[in-house]
Amino acid sequence: MSTASARRRQSWRRRLVVLSFVAPALAGLVLFLGYPLLTAVYFSFTRVDLVNPPQWVGLANWRFLLHDPNVRLAAGNTLWLVAVMVPARIVAGLLTAMLLNRVRHARGLYRTIFYLPALAPPVVATLAFVSLLKPGTGPVNTMLAKLGIEGPLWFNSPEWAKPSLVLLALWGVGDLMILFVAALLDVPAELYEAANLDGANAWQKFRFVTLPGISPVVLFAAVTGIIGTLQYFTQAAVAASVASGEATTGGGISSTFGYPEGSTFTYPLWLYVVGFRFNALGYANVLAVLLFVVAASVTMLMLRRFNAFAGSTR
Amino acid sequence: MKRRHLVFVAEHSLAIALAVMFLAPLVFVVLTSFMTSDQQLTSQLWPRTWHPSNYAEAFAKTPLARYLLNTVLYAGSATLLMLLASVPAAYALAKLRWRGRTSMFIAIICVMMLPPQVTTVPLYLLWASWGLTGSLWPLILPLLAGDAFSIFLLRQFLVTIPDDYLDAARVDGAGEWRTLLRVVVPMAKPGIAAAALFQFFYAWNDYYGPLLYTSENESAWTLSLGLASFRTLHHVEWHLISAATLLTMLPIVVLFFFAQKAFVQGVTLTGVKG
Secondary structure (H helix, E strand, O other), X not given: OHHHHHHHHHHHHXXXXXXXXXXXXXXXXXXXXXXXXXXXXXXXXXXXOOOOOOEEOOOHHHHHHHOOHHHHXXXXXXXXXXXXXXXXXXXXXXXXXXXXXXXXOOHHHHHHHHHHHHHOOHHHHHHHHHHHOOOOOOHHHHHHHHOOOOOOOHHHOOOOHHHHHHHHHHHOOHHHHHHHHHHHHHOOHHHHHHHHHOOOOHHHHHHHHHHHHHHHHHHHHHHHHHHHHHOOOHHHHHHHHHHHOOOOOHHHHHHHOOOOOOOOOOHHHHHHHHHHHOOOHHHHHHHHHHHHHHHHHHHHHHHOXXXXXXXXXX | OHHHHHHHHHHHHHHHHHHHHHHHHHHHHHHHOOOOOOHHHOOOOXXXXXXXXXXXXXXXXXXXXXXXHHHHHHHHHHHHHHHHHHHHHHHHHHHOOOXXXXXXXXXXXXXXXXXHHHOHHHHHHHHHHOOOOOOOHHHHHHHHHOOHHHHHHHHHHHOOOOHHHXXXXXXXXXXXXXXXXXXXXXXXXXXXXXXXXXXXXXHHHOOHXXXXXXXXXXXXXXXHHHHHHHHHHOOOOHHHHHHHHHHHHHHHHHHHHHOHHHHHHHHHHHOOOO
């Protein structure tokens, strides 16, 4: 009897110790995840702005979603970026990593150079690319002209603006490269030796040894890449503002969102405009809840492979 | 023998070509930052005359010093606050056995994967009701609760520390906090350095947060926000933008070179074991 109560007392002590470690983080989960998520769902059924308290309007905001041409444009652009930018970055990151692992001299130097652009703050990288790809006097089009090719208008052309953003993303592929370099080294060398004995060619070795070996990392890169692209904001906002050449500052930057012709108008940009320029916080939360559902489903894909992802949980 | 030489040449040609492509945009920005305001409008790549004074001019013509100070305060305090709560939480997730551990870890991963735009509106209203919009506080104070990505990264690092070291400390009668501070933290320095660097870089580079909370108050702007508005305030002065751009990137690059090893290890840890 007394040992049981002593054990109970000890387990309470134990719980308090654990709580002392995780209390701030738990509070953070409630305040910065639980509360805003529930509120976002509630607000999506109300009319609310920065001045007035929320007013219940039922499904009105959600019905507006069906008739909103801007959301179709914005979601279309974001899906385009997810479909092109994410695979392009994974392929480029993997190829760069494979090259780096093959090179035997000055590997550290190459790695640093390949990684350097990934360090550039997004605003900095975007500014650099807009000036690099200036249609008239930019160095890229100047060089193309010397080769007798008329360069495209890049960030100033509705057809080329999104591909220009993809080029910008490829320039910063160094973070994925480092991830893949480590994953490639983890593939057991015996498997390659066995494949050699079986007379496998380079492609077969890649397809049947390398790819299965690194597939958890590829999945991780795909999921985080999709999530990152769903929130693609800074580069699109800055590229449009700078390329358009219109006077925009700070809060007024939203006036150039999507330039040219809405081609870079992404879903988070529309959410920002609805919420903070139109002050329609109710409808902004409809867009937020929708974004949450999409991001959560993508995350589920990864959590299903939880053990591979989280390492040993014991 | 012949074939091996060919492969060697091919690999290095490819690597050098790639290196040139990765470096070219940066070199271009460096060159532009030394040009005159007349030359930066032309298509010439090489400065006719070199003007290091552009850097001083960028400071003189714009509130660059103010932006720099705000950015240092934001990134510095965010990093320090993040460590206070994240290290103990990561320790509890990696090294203590308790019910709810897996659930909390999954919750942390969910926050990590959550696009910030999802919770933007309710949080903005919350900070507005406390009168803190128009400043960087809404971006700094939440880090008192730690940061999901940092907790995840630190947890991944801490699980690699063998339990034997912890058990030895516990046998000597050390409590869990003592074990964490005296045994685990010294061993986890590379992981802590990586988490701190990521947090610092994130805050230094952040554009969405400062845009959201400080747009209307220019005295609270950071470098990223200031830079994006720079050109329009001062016409098309690419040579000054380039100078300011490089100054924004410089601290990041310097930090990276000092802590490259911890940083690369950190990037690797965020991934999965293959």
